[in-house]
Amino acid sequence: MPxxxxxxxxxxxxxxxxxxxxxxxxxLAERLGQALAAxxxxxxxxxxxxxxxxxxxxxxxxxHDLPFTRLTVWPGDDRIVPEDHPASNTGRLRAALxxxxxxxxxxxxxxxxxxxxxxxxxxxxxGHIASLFPNTDPRADDPVPIRRLIPDPLPPEAPxxxxxxxxxxxxxxxxxxxxMRGADKRVLFEAAMQGRNDLPxxxxxxxxxxxxxxxx
Numbered sequence: 001m002p003x004x005x006x007x008x009x010x011x012x013x014x015x016x017x018x019x020x021x022x023x024x025x026x027x028l029a030e031r032l033g034q035a036l037a038a039x040x041x042x043x044x045x046x047x048x049x050x051x052x053x054x055x056x057x058x059x060x061x062x063x064h065d066l067p068f069t070r071l072t073v074w075p076g077d078d079r080i081v082p083e084d085h086p087a088s089n090t091g092r093l094r095a096a097l098x099x100x101x102x103x104x105x106x107x108x109x110x111x112x113x114x115x116x117x118x119x120x121x122x123x124x125x126x127g128h129i130a131s132l133f134p135n136t137d138p139r140a141d142d143p144v145p146i147r148r149l150i151p152d153p154l155p156p157e158a159p160x161x162x163x164x165x166x167x168x169x170x171x172x173x174x175x176x177x178x179x180m181r182g183a184d185k186r187v188l189f190e191a192a193m194q195g196r197n198d199l200p201x202x203x204x205x206x207x208x209x210x211x212x213x214x215x216x
Contacts, residue, residue, distance in 0.1 A: 013193055013205070013212040024179060024215050025060030028118075031175060035117035036070055043103075045072040045114040047165060049122045049130070050079075050089030053179055058096045069101035072114070076121060077131035077164035078107050080148070087158050107163040113145050119173040119210075123180050127188055127199025130170060131162035138167050138200050140207035145169035167204050176212035186216045 019027070035044045048054055075089045083091040083106070090106045098104055105111075121129045132138035133151040145168065150161045180189060192202035205212075 029064035079160035116173040131164035142166040
């Protein structure tokens with residue numbers, strides 16, 4: 001990636017420490033309830049991450065009384081594998097949310113993502129978000145909303161090419177939420193907030209204008 005640092009994000013990021021999966025699910029239920037109330041006759045679109053962190057939280061979210069049939073869920077990224085493959089984010093989201101009535105939309109090159117009511121992102125140890133790894137040089141002005149990408153190096157736990165929403169598609173949202181675990185990630189995230197690195201997370205935060213919350 002090119003050298004230098006991006007300017008700090010202009011939006012406000014609220015840091016919440018020590019939240020349990022149930023706490024995060026309650027927060028999400030409140031936010032989704034507000035979004036659904038503001039769109040009483042229509043669907044609400046959100047984008048969710050893959051990996052292991054979201055699914056215990058989604059299991060807690062399922063306990064809340066929400067009209068899940070009015071939710072359209074886009075993966076923020078996915079591995080290019082069949083949906084029945086254990087590494088498929090789309091498949092795992094289907095298993096978690098389709099029984100509740102939510103509509104899951106697989107990523108496809110050339111598709112046009114909607115404006116999201118909420119974008120939920122994780123972050124890797126290298127500062128990647130979705131499948132926007134440092135080697136892919138993600139841009140805040142990317143004209144394409146979905147890209148096919150190959151991380152380098154390939155993560156050994158998921159050595160697959162990816163489809164990912166780009167920074168502009170992820171940031172077309174009313175609210176951002178980050179969920180990450182571990183002190184090292186907290187340090188990296190705070191450095192990105194302050195514009196002290198040029199990693200994908202820093203580029204996204206610099207371009208974000210929606211309010212954000214980080215469960216760190």
